[in-house]
Amino acid sequence: MQHIIDRFISYVTVDTESDANSDTTPSTAKQWDLAHKLVAELKAIGLTEVTIDDNAYIMATVPSNVDHDVPVIGFISHFDTSPDFSGANVKPQIVSNYDGGDIILNAEQNIVLSPDYFKDLLQYKGQTLITTDGTTLLGADDKAGITEIVTAAEYLMQHPEIKHGKIRIGFTPDEEIGRGAHKFDVAAFGANWAYTMDGSQIGELEYENFNAAGAKLTFKGKSVHPGYAKGKMINSMLIANKFISKLPKEEVPEMTSGYEGFFHVTGITGSIEESTVQLIIRDHDSKKFAKRKKLVKKIADKLNRNYSKQFGGDIVEYEIKDQYYNMKEKVEPVFHIIDIAEQAMKDLGIKPLIKAIRGGTDGCQLSYMGLPCPNIFAGGHNFHGKYEYVPVESMQKAADVIVKIAELTAQKK
Incomplete structure (x- = not known):
């Protein structure tokens, strides 16, 4: 578990806050810092076809290890953080064996993460939580998703006995300002379908979202x-x-x-x-x-x-x-991609929480660009603010779901 903690912290301590007032892509130069780090890491763990374009969109491949035809699937997350709250100088705090009580984020400023207000905390009693220090957001949205995808890809590369088809990975800038999919090259990505790892609590599986204007x-x-x-x-x-x-x-x-x-x-x-x-x-x-x-x-x-x-x-x-727009229209005709994700969770002892997103993700835009792309939990809570936290066990489970989806997709019918 320490490995996934270290990876996550290495990502969230890089400031990648996006800026809606900028007309560049990425909208802030500092997003390149994490983008280049990710490219180097993907190459280091042995992925192929690792690319980064002029707008910082990253793509990579976990090569197939089976000799029969398997649909190409993808997993996508964004590396920018919301401009709603500072993402600079993030100082994560580790809470081991959470006891179900108040968590002091910042004693000096009397900032407390309490289950009296944030009742979801009680789901994670006994687990390891990563929180903020009360002065910034954490960045689990969506660096938890990136952590899970990289961790799952590394695991698959190290365990060839797990059979899977070609898996594509995509990391995007500027999702938090609504532009994450705008310059995503769906044709170059080359997947039959994909999943964004950008949901909240463990078990979430979403293929409906708001229509937005x-x-x-x-x-x-x-x-x-x-x-x-x-x-x-x-x-x-x-x-x-x-x-x-x-x-x-x-x-x-x-x-x-x-x-x-x-x-x-x-x-x-x-x-x-x-x-x-x-x-x-x-x-x-x-x-x-x-x-x-x-x-x-x-x-x-x-x-x-x-x-x-x-x-x-x-x-x-x-x-x-x-x-x-609501991705439901594009996902329902290929509903087997939901069935696979749901089965993966059940196989891992995770109760699927299928519900509509009260918001949007890169996946809803990508679905209308020809890449059906429902959303899976990344584990974090209270995004975009100082009370943000993520259970480490949820991140590990999300990585396990990615591996299981790859395995199920490759099984001969």
């Missing part, structure tokens, strides 16, 4: 001296507030779960003359997703009609862009 609305106003503003001033911030107030009040992330969709205001900037609202729109159901986008347009169009005379034109401009 982002909206930007710009509200105009007229600034007049407040002493003489009656009938003249139009405060764009108040118009923006009217727009937000017309959205369904209970259809927000903090009040929804399961298959329930939502509207989520992610940013507001404003002055009297101009205000901007950033909004994301999510729903698993494609028809409900379309209705949500129409509602945003309907509210904005009504504001334009109400203020057209006073303002002298449209008072709000809006742009709505689709971001990704």
Whole structure:
């Protein structure tokens, strides 16, 4: 188990935070640091066809060791971390034989990881946890996934008695800012299907995700001296507030779960003359997703009609862009790839947790690019913040699942 701990720590201590405001790929130069390290490591453990392109997309091969036709399968993870919280100077803490109580992440700042709030912790009593020191995120999203894939590949190379077909490995930048699959060369990858190792708790197996869109609305106003503003001033911030107030009040992330969709205001900037609202729109159901986008347009169009005379034109401009779609449509026709993953977990004594993702992964975009790609647990919890942690046993189990999937896929029917 120490081997997987050491590998994981060697990855998370490299800062790979991505940046949505950058137009390069990768979005930050520091992602190259881990990318080059991974390329060297993949070569060192004996993988073939190890490549890295100009955008830091890494691919490699575990060669087949059988003489019959076997579908080429792939395993994919991303090496960037979220810009939501600092990923610099990560100092992982090891909690051996977790006793089920509070974990002091940072005594000086009184930062405590407690099962009273994070009840999932109690699943891992007696196990070894890796946590943050309370000042950064951990980076298990998705360096746990990378750790598991490299560990499984190394194990397969060292154990030729385990029969498997050709296995492709892919590591991507910029997933956390929604660009992880944008420049992924599906043809060069050459797999019949793949799995992202990017889920959370042990047992997760996901082939449904949100349909997703982002909206930007710009509200105009007229600034007049407040002493003489009656009938003249139009405060764009108040118009923006009217727009937000017309959205369904209970259809927000903090009040929804399961298959329930939502509207989520992610940013507001404003002055009297101009205000901007950033909004994301999510729903698993494609028809409900379309209705949500129409509602945003309907509210904005009504504001334009109400203020057209006073303002002298449209008072709000809006742009709505689709971001990704529910992979279910692309995975269901090849559902055997879910059956194989589910069987692999059962064979290893892991209870499969098949549920819909309340988010998206590289896999949902890749599925629409011709590479069906459901998602498997990587083991971490509380991503994108100081309370992030991962049980080492979950990472080991995920690596075991990869090996078992490879073995099951190669069995003659």
